[in-house]
Amino acid sequence: MDGVPQPTIERLVIYYRYLKKLVAHDDDKVISSLDLGHSVGVSAAQVRKDLSYFGEFGCKGVGYNVSNLKKSLEQILGFNQNWPIVLVGAGNIGRALVNYPGFKVMGLNIIAIFDCDLDKIGNRVGGLIVKSNKEIERVIKDKGVELAIIAVPVDEAQGVAEKLVKAGIKAIWNIAPVTLKLPDNVLVYYEDLASSLVTLTYRLSQKRLKARSN
């Protein structure tokens, strides 16, 4: 299952969210790939292709049992596991993530938040108290944490990342807009908020140019 493309995984989360809404209304419902795709804005063929990476689901011409498909996706995506996560950086973005409601239902559990700023250490964020960066290693080892979020300023990100990896972190979600240099066996996912927005301004620019040339 290693060759599953990133966008497929992201779409599985979207399918999951929609199925969860359906199950709340009717547990025995069956849905076609056409209806599922239509509801979340992708084609039926895309739905079938995304699911095909993980074996057989549903019956041809009948569709998917909503409840069963939801359970399969939970298993594939690891939502039935508990993922303790540490977050470094108690700035605006860090605080927002601790309070983000969408994580817990997926087994994602931010158990500690760290900062090096003495003015922030000791403050309450959601249900957590901001700890000093000096405690990063101890907490990660004590709790066996493998996943970390970096939400510190650009200049601090590389140092923090190295500290996390040294303590045993295997995967990093990096929100600082900078490329990290880490051993190949560490998984890194970059979340670049500005580049998402730039995608839209780029597409708007293209539309304007096209409108002018017509």
Place this chain on the structure above:
Amino acid sequence: MDGVPQPTIERLVIYYRYLKKLVAHDDDKVISSLDLGHSVGVSAAQVRKDLSYFGEFGCKGVGYNVSNLKKSLEQILGFNQNWPIVLVGAGNIGRALVNYPGFKVMGLNIIAIFDCDLDKIGNRVGGLIVKSNKEIERVIKDKGVELAIIAVPVDEAQGVAEKLVKAGIKAIWNIAPVTLKLPDNVLVYYEDLASSLVTLTYRLSQKRLKARSN
């Protein structure tokens, strides 16, 4: 230029950021696709392919003039334009985005933040005062805004999106984890924070399974 893939645009932003750092040190520097790629974690072939969508850059075997390439990217990505943006939702994420330092250098300028919560309206966020949702249409029309960010709870997102489109918005960056139903000519980019994290837990799960089976 319409067929340029999304990941290419996102990588151009990453190249741009790196080139900007280089230009600050030495304006006349030349860089090879190999060095540029290596510095940001992609292959030389990927760099060349990404740039090839936009014509000829640099000389074969010589490399790119850093300063010129940076200027070209600014133009391609629209950073030399000013993009006024409205943001709806003054919760944690909304407030974090208003204060996010990475936007302004790319011409992205959040000029207004709205909420329907009377407790939030009138509060200061960064340099802005939270306005009532009732003022959305007036502000968008007065300032000719085309780009909006939705950072409201899931249940409110569709209503807010329709209001924005009616007022003249052409592109939406949607941070609420829900699929919007909007006319085809409206560009929508979904930022699903949970699905980014799930990508990592999925990959970690796979690594564990693989380790066990070895």
